[in-house]
Amino acid sequence: MKETLLELLTQALSTLKSEGVIPQDHEVEIKLDATRDKAHGDYACNLAMILAKPARMAPRQLADRLIAALPDSPAVSKVEIAGPGFINFFAATAAAAQIIERVIESGERFGRSDFGQGESVQVEFVSANPTGPLHVGHGRGAVVGDCIARLLEATGHRVTREFYYNDAGAQITNLERSVSARIKGLEPSDPAWPEDGYRGDYIADIAHAYRQGETVVADDRRVTAKADPEDREAIREFAVAYLRREQDLDLKAFDVPFDVYFLESSLYSEGKVAATVERLIEGGHTFEADGALWLRTTDFGDDKDRVMRKRDGDYTYFVPDVAYHLDKWRRGFTTVIDEQGADHHSTVTRVRAGLQALGVGIPAGWPEYVLHQMVTVMRGGEEVKLSKRAGSYVTLRDLIDEVGRDATRYFLVARRVDSQLTFDIDLARAQSNDNPVYYLQYAHARLCSVLKRAETQGTPFDQALGLANLGLLEDPREKDLLNRLAAFPEQVARAAKSREPHQIAQYLQELAAEFHTCYNAVKVMVDEPDMRNARLALALAVRQVLRNGLGLLGLDAPEEM
């Protein structure tokens, strides 16, 4: 429908150009929007207002000329000029309803597109260090990154999902010391407890498992405990594997898969950090001062220069980050999206500056970042402070257990990433029976139910008959649904381009609301076969789009509730 209208407008535009009403060389992109208010028809175009100036004509007068130049089409039932010069199109029912046929034909592919043209894209997300369980903030990153990956896959990109973590630095030493202390029977309250050690109970669990000689299997490693309380290397290795396994279990329960686990230690062991440093020095953007090696990041927009190699000879964290991103670039990812918490936003300028300083032709704005704002957790009317060391903690697993996977995913992805988010656990649990996600799933279950009823009632859906009678779907509530269905593919494309999965959540709420309204007012299983089958065709199409949309968010589409 929209394509048809765009075609008509393009023709009208070229007619006016050839008549000299609009300058021949004036390029304009025709914008056609679904209307918000149905008094304005189905689609509205602001072309006349945009072209008023170059045409030196009043917008409404120009709109008149445009309409006069529109070729006749059976798809359009009415065209009006409204307001300051909008051209409003009213779609003929039968033409609008053709979307149903397209949805049914395309099935689960409806909404997908190939504008990505097979581009190789990497989404790096979560990237939690193995020093503790995943918390709510990681959960937000996990869903957002996962849904961005799903959106990119649905739009023709080849997506690699990657998890990066530090398995060797000072934090890991701290982890080992904490576990060692627990193995020796120390508690965080003990005077001999390591300074800044991790105090959470999970440390004791690791110590216990180590002493028992347990074997842990994570997605990227498998380690059997030596049980030797003095072997610090063995303890370190075991603790990392143990926490990796815990994180993997959480992510699996959350339905968030990864393709690649990338170890920070590999950047050192494979000489990539050293090579990066060498290259940076050759590039001429480094200098030595105060016994340290610095990178002149101010050459690339940073507000001060940064230390690369500390006086003690260790590198600061951003050096391996630069080495890591150079590695990503060399792996051929033309687009890399790093999903992180906004508390890490200072790294953005540094990593990009480092990559520029390498002088290997990486574009200035590369990589792309999606930064989600902080999540605060409320429980019992009070904010729960997230502190790994103090061990007061709301884990992602707690949330999934208490609130449910789908509801947790939905809560964390339904909002724009740059708004701070308060996750009230009590509220989420209390509402678990009256939750926005159930609203969507219930719509799907209702549709399944009515389609099933057609079978059990002995009047199975006759698709050919239904499609032949789509012109009968004249109820305004049915037309709303048709327009909503037609908008899905561009909605998916827009959400993918802007990396904003919350748009899909929003869309589904609107689709479900329009369905519930329609379902309540318009009976599907009427006696008259033409009408019944037309409505069943609509039901099938709505169910399909609901299912496809839920899939993009990683949510179940239950057949009954």
Next chain:
RNA sequence: GCGCCCAUAGCUCAACCGGAUAGAGCAACGGCCUUCUAAGCCGUAGGUUGCAGGUUCGAGUCCUGCUGGGCGUGCCA
């Protein structure tokens, strides 16, 4: 101090490249189950889009300045 993000109904949030009368949910109030799932629907009420300017046919959206909140500003990650 400087940098980034945010401010929309009582609360939690939407609003597509700047479009027409700013929309949902929760909470409040009043209705709808002898008819396809009431986890639903219909209706009422609720707003100077933080404040002040500017840009233009048109601003919640863009620009400037303020106020308030979050994060960052390590030779921590």
